[in-house]
């Protein structure tokens with residue numbers, strides 16, 4: 001990885017823009033997640049989730065930050081908190097208290113003039129995880145895992 005990739009800042013926001021954040025540098029993980037929790041939360045076959053260490057994440061909307069969002073624990077995962085915008089209701093990120101990392105969705109990241117996510121090559125998913133519960137087959141070259149990447153059975 002080049003030195004410059006360590007300094008790339010990715011901006012993200014909720015559906016209405018009242019809640020916004022920035023993450024910096026190289027992700028811990030970037031993958032398409034096909035788990036049933038993500039499917040229910042996003043009402044989508046999968047999400048592109050990107051994990052960052054806690055110190056790489058910061059809120060960027062007006063202070064006090066807490067007044068713009070609500071925090072709630074994830075069902076069945078009490079160690080994980082989610083944040084949703086009080087105005088539009090969109091979920092913007094989750095924070096794992098056990099792993100001290102934030103998870104953001106690529107779909108909420110800043111776009112260029114053509115609608116492409118900025119610096120996508122440096123951040124795009126490198127795997128499919130929880131592929132066993134997929135709603136859609138992907139015919140790409142990325143590795144496909146039953147559960148978490150590298151910690152479960154590789155399916156393809």
Ligand SMILES: [Zn+2]
Nearest residue numbers: 014016085088
């Ligand atoms: Zn919003």
Ligand SMILES: [Zn+2]
Nearest residue numbers: 033034035038
């Ligand atoms: Zn998931």
